[in-house]
Amino acid sequence: MKKPLIFVFLMLAHLCINAEGVNLNCAPTQSVCDNCPQYQTLFPLEQFSENTGALDIEADKSEIIEEKYLLSGNVEVNSENLYLSANEVEVSSADRSLLAEGNVRFQDESYLITSATLSSSRKDDELIAVATNANYQDYSVGLGGANGYTEVIEKTPTSVLLTNTTYSLCPVDQNDWQIDADQIELNLKKNRGVADNATIKFYGVPIFYTPKYSWVLAGRGSGFLTPEYSTYNEPGQNDDAYSLRVPYYFNLSPDRDLLVALTYMSSRRFIYEGKYRQLIAPKISADHQDSIYSIEAKYLPEDKITGLKRWLVNFSEELDLSDNIHLSAQFHRVSDAKYFREISKTDTDLKTLKSSLKYTYEDKENNFSLAVLTENEQIVNAGTPEYTRALEGSMSKTLNADQKIPIQVDLVSTRFAHETATKDSGTRTHGKFGISRELNIQYPKITPRANIAITNYSLKNSPNINRTILGSGLNIDFTVINETNLFSYQVNHRISPLITYNYRAKKVQGNIPLFDSTDKYDDIISFSDLTSGERYTGLDRITNANDITLSLESTYRKVGALEDDKDLLSLKIAQTYYTDDEVVSNISNTNYETRKSYSDIAASIDMSLNKFNISSAAQFNPDKSKVVKKENTISYSPSSRQFVSLSFIDDGTKETEKFYGAYPLTDSIHVFGGIDKTTSTGVTNAETTGIAYESCCWAFRLAHFKEDNSSGGHNYSTGMELVLTGLGSTSSPLKDKIENKIQGYTANLR
Template sequence: MPPRRLLAIAAAAALMSSPGVQAASQTKHPKASLDGSEVVCPLGTFICPPRPDNFALCRPNGQLEFYDPFLSKDSSLRSTAKTFVWADHVQSPDQTVYHLTGHVKTVRADQELHADVADYNSDTTDYDARGNVHYQEAIHLLSADHIVGNTNNSTGVATGNVRFQMLDSHGNGTAVRAEMIDENRNRYSVVTYSTCDIGRHIWEIRAKKLETDQTTGRGIARDATMSMYGVPFFYSPYMSFPLNNDRSSGFLYPYFEHTGNAGYQFRIPYYFNLAPNYDATLDPRYYSLRGVMLSGEVRYLFPKTNGTFEFDFLPSDNYNDQKITPSAPDTQGQQRYSYKFINNTILFPGWSLNTNINRASDQNYLHDFGDDLYSVSTTILYSSIYLNGSGNWWSAQVGGDIWQNVDPSQPNSVEPYKRLPRATFNMDIPFWHWYDAGLTSEAVSFHKSNSVEGSRLDLYPYVDADYQGSWWFIRPKIAYRYTTYALDAGYQDYYTANTTSTTTTIYKFNDASPTRSLPILSLDQGLIFDRSTSLFGTNYTQTLEPRLYYLYVPYRNQNNLPLFDTSLMNFDDWMLFAPNQFSGADRQMNANNLTAAVTTRLLDDGGVERLTATFGQIRYFTPQLVQDAFTPPTYWAGSDYVAELGTQLNDQWTMSTEYLWNPNTKKTELGTFTVQRRLGFDGVLNFSYRLRQNLALTALNTETYQKTVEQYDISAVYPLTDRWRLIGDWTYSVMDHETVEAVAGVQYEGCCVKVSLVARHYVTGYDGVVSSLLPGQTTPGKDTAVMFELEFKGMGSFSGQTDSILRRDILGYQ
């Protein structure tokens, strides 16, 4: 094997045999969460959801010292519950007003009051408590020197050394005066508030007034200053923040970043909770190189329509940067923008309108404002609008698709054909026992400047059957494909090409209405065997699933057909059972093929698939003559051998690999290897290797293998302690001898704060091929971003920019 591949396997073996991994693997089930409220993201999940705030790192039993855990939590019992009173001494001249002294205690349902001295009126439930007063109810604790209130109305006024705690939100603080307006609302004067441990406020809000409302789940501070470690850093005359995880209006966490293309960036979003079914976020941003930008998002959900609208708008670009493409227009002083609109509307039963619009102001937008490899590597923006209908046996759509080139290194001619309009109609009608009759059809008009244009009608009627039992299946299918074109005037000025192993022949279009018609026959059949077995002391059910797939399609010369939206797909495992190797209707492969494949699985007692392995190949009885313009026919006896293996023998690690080997050229065409190891509760270690190379022609029409990608990727979230963890990701391209992306960061999570500092170095204008370097460049463009994010727990649930990037870059990150 090549040294690089051996390196990949050796690294994985070392990973799985390391002492730390062996120790962790002895734990059969990872801890669900630090406080039992959270579920770990399953192994192999592509993008994990953000973790909710938890306060498990706070001081255990961090309530105020008089908290009674056995008191009822049901406040609805107050109206009917009796009031019980205890004291060392009781005086009552009229059996209505009681003067209580010494260890005074009153309890009614979820309400409990302690004091040194108290006066209580049993008729009105008024009370006046003095000296070491402690008050507790279902979601609130309060202590003071003096409290006057009414039990029935849940009202009261507390003065002198006021301390309070909200049991459902971890909020706590001190005040000069506190008012209990009713059972859901409180008002504090000259107050401090924080979600940190009592007496250990890393951050806090100091305000003249603070109102809390459990009904709305909001706290409102007036004339408020926010400080950290006693140092003020933010002032607002009005500050609104949540008391729970419900959606509510207010500022989200600020975000700082630096990139080479935009400079220093600062943003502080504001969230508008307009209604239960729609909201909005405004995100003003400042770029030191480019100016002030306004971004935002609107979301809505109604009974028959839902959608989102996202936008970025920069009124005037201040930066005079050097554009990648010399012919690109200068953007200095110009408006820069992008927007995305997604909407789904149900018009009436069975019919809906689906819209997906993505546009940018110019070709350089994502390159200039993208802050990660995902953004800057996006080369085409896709937009569509479709009217969709469906019934019990049919589906249809009418609409169109357009694309926008946002690759600054490529001319706009790389944009695919616009498909306006486009209509499809599909049906599948069961008519007798196992039999179905169906049709897939498409009518579309193609438009593109300086290219042959026209329309295409593709009809694909079929009859199939599905005979099956518990251990076998047979699925024959008979189909007929008819495709016809109507080319626009001027079609004679364009041409197509046909490549053989020695020459490339140019064909001019000489027919305004070319057609193609041919039958397609297939037979898919398989068996399923199973048995009980054991492995390493664990019982499993093992299956053995052999499968044969025969496909026959006669050859038709298709050199006179244009290539509107069709290309040759990369060979992969699912191509073993595909009736066509092309992605569109402009080409239909010829075939006289037999696919043989076998799969085995290990299922545990819970039905979880712990191991799966597949091996297969297509045998060709006739040459593969139909190809795209620049791929020669193949006269091979068989396709690539396809081998796949995936396993997750426990909840600690998972591994998958895929290997495609061409027996005709003795070359590996695809090799992938991925392993993921869980480290403790929130740690993860990933290693992956990917190689893809395809047979292509040189300028002299000689066959050669061209790599499209060969990369290593190592990423990790490594917990140092319960509070600190390191984050890293490194992607290296062997082809370019370049680091495609490198991420290094550190995160701290305490009782009431989260801090992230992440640096990212990534390639811009990169698509994995050395020959695609941008004009005038000797290496792919590079940029570096440094991101800092500070989150105050309990001040709103928000997944920041740093979290979003890391969840996309690191498999299993939470």
């Protein structure tokens, strides 16, 4: 069964269409294309005549016989929209017909034709050209234009009819693949090609025959997409299993499409798949996104191993109801927690699937926003239950936003739910009122602030809790900006020494449940963690403070750099000094934990120069005079096909190394790979290797995956993908998996 399926895969790979944007073509004006030979035409392109409504004729000899012009010897006929050269040409002034013989070269606005004979006539003021034993080329689209040989070609402004012909989208005289057919009709108006009795050949070897075959000439069109073949291993089985996925794409209309697919897993049986997308409305303004609706479903009627029905449903909708109102919906569910590991073979690192419905209103002019959210979750893979927002409403308003004393008012109320009955649940309502003022001092910039936060917990299985915390603070900003030079670039050097004082009342909070709060200091203390003045995420823990934070930020940015451009060099360092040796704890039923009178020092350096990027962050313990946690990354990325990235992470308990890269062996072949390894234990979390071939008219990719299965072993899988220019392209699961495993790599076969 395995070998026949592989053969079917190779056949179907050539019965495909353009659907999701993979484009192997070059523009007609582009003389040299990546991974392609120099753009060639059947003969050098000629310049059309500038004489409107007249013919420019050159010949060694001419004569007139009964309203016919007989031309011979190096004949050239040129008009405003066609060119013709031949050994002999006969032109009739009566019916405006033409007959050319011997070394014929014909050029109109889209096609080139070379042949032994060519005749042309006019019908309803349209030119009809017929040539025999001809070579043809659609040069209007450049290197990816159709070309081939035909016994007869009939060309009109809206169609091309080929008889006993070949057809290929490879460069001229380099037809790695081609279609041989009794007849091919290219309907330029309908953007459709239809072939009768077609045989598809790959490097001259016939691989597939069909009595009737239709494809889209340009853009999206209905038809088969590129199949995907992969091998994988089931836990506890020595022999590899294999998977074959054959997708079919329906181009329903310009604003909607449907993808259906049939996947055969040798160890599990058949999976039926469908994905429908629809553009509800184009984006209202440049600040918005298109409103899109999408639903995806996969169904395995009976798993051969478990005997269960396995399925996936993923629905999403993003809809702008007006300039200010947006609706977002997401429903993501699978049949069971092991679906991704056993069936999908992707997203195995997910812990929960979130489903949500969110309504937002934002009025930027009046500095007002409102949101309502409800969500639910499903535990998958090795995840554990978390709290979800059964219902949440939030509001934010800034008063006097353009004045010297802005007032910020925030209110959020959330009803939390949990699958575990013994876990606390209930409604948390939190309000915050804050005020700040920038003093009328030119330098330094001094901004005092004050706030009050009131929180109420209405709990299901515990007494209600009220919490009121007062806070204040002061920012003293000594920022200076100078223009200077760095790395031979003219830059703006911004140096920002900042002194921040934070005060928040000390409040017992150990009896408050932890719904959504986490400690930012659990991994590595960053510059932003210290300068934010708040240790915990969420609202269940608000740290006490009577602290001073000293920070220094120095950035070098090119003059005239765009908003998304990176700084050439950025240096940051910060430390906080505490007057209280106790801090609010985020350990359940624990009020406080002790701390030093100062924090560890957080420092980082980031440099971006040409294609090089260096990033280093460190957490330094002054007592031990030692760097206790660090993250270092260095990358070189001239393109998505040539790059290398190295990351080393030490979080104090384990050390991790990540390597990603791609390297071109030739203009057409590149290798890619990635590894994620916990070096302190020697466990390889994930490893990906692959090779890709890309040319103008076809491309192929092969990738091998190794993943830790959390049981002391690894899962292995191998996938491959083949794309033919203009006949096969898709956004496949293989593409998504490679991009997920190798950061920085773009998996489109181009």
